[in-house]
Amino acid sequence: MSYPQLAAAACSGAASAADLAAQRQLSALRAMERGRGCKGDGGGGLFNACRDLSVRIAEVQRQISAGLAARSCSEPSATTQRSARLDRPKVTPAAVTSNATEKPKSWAGKGALTYCVRLSDGYLFPAPHSQFDKTESTTETLAQCRFICQNESVDLYVLNDVNGETADMISATSGKSYAELPTAYNYHESSDFKKCDWAGYVAKVSELRASSRSARAMRNVVMPMPDSRPSRNADMVDTVATATFAPLTDRKVRVVGPAFIFDQGIAPETVQQ
Structure with missing residues (x-):
């Protein structure tokens, strides 16, 4: 070396x-x-x-x-x-392999940061609720990362030291560091790099929260029901008042205006002369 x-x-x-x-x-x-x-x-x-x-x-x-x-x-x-x-102590090869891939016992201490990592190019970004996640929420957070990227090839990494480098991050599933990932930082050099849809994830969460609030608001609403059926009288018939009909009388119509119509082919100047 x-x-x-x-x-x-x-x-x-x-x-x-x-x-x-x-x-x-x-x-x-x-x-x-x-x-x-x-x-x-x-x-x-x-x-x-x-x-x-x-x-x-x-x-x-x-x-x-x-x-x-x-x-x-x-x-x-x-x-x-x-x-x-x-x-x-005697260590067998199987034990060595098991220890190498064993997940850290306390991978997310207080204040630890969680990152979503796209395995295809090493693209990384803070996971939802980063620094507030707990060990038992690994599955949920990983599902959120995959939804944001619309890709199943996404892993969750944890950085226990908030002042550390991203190369020190540890995979929550394999226990390996980000530096050991073959595609680490490759997204910096990718010509067709595309970010994950974080805005789409936020919009979806807002939509679900709004529908959940509406459902909770309607949960305790009491719709009043009528006590009895309204009475109906079949003998009563609605009558509509009609206007009195009066036929038109034969009366003369006064005509106002000239008694003839100008010929369309004659100019108005000729008529005035």
Whole structure:
């Protein structure tokens, strides 16, 4: 590996799980860096994926260096080696695989942020009610994320440290970090990138809330029913008053105006002459 201290991590037979996780994370970040063709430059604007990767790699390297320094990596004595071999529990490959994919016990602490992540291109955005979700609401929140994106290939990630990087997010279903996702940050370079329909989700929620309020408002409404049927008298007939009919009389009609009609072919000037 390009980072020589990774090889020295084997100097301690009692390497902690945090050190092993840091090494795996560093390998994943290096693979992402090679895949993106990053050259170590830090330019490119505010949302530069290569710069984010380089910062995260430096942090992981410092973490590994601190772990190695804490263990001092000195050559242990033969007695210490025998004691370590006796005290070390036996771990089968099946157990290693199970621990690698095991979900964290407390993945959403107080104030943890939840993110919807589209697995096809790594596109991420805060989940509904982020920072207020609980472990038991994982299924509901994941369903909301999939509805917003209209896609089943969406996962829910949790960032326990609100000041941490998005690469540190942990999947609520697989327990793996966002940095280990093969398509992490790919949406930055996608030419046909399309956001998920957050506005459509908000409109749908507002519609459902309005209908729910209407149903609750009508729940306690009492519609009065008539006590008795109104009486009807078949002998009564409605009569309609009619106007008195009077025939027209033969009377002369007074005619006002000229007694003749002008010929349409004669101009008015000729008639005046």
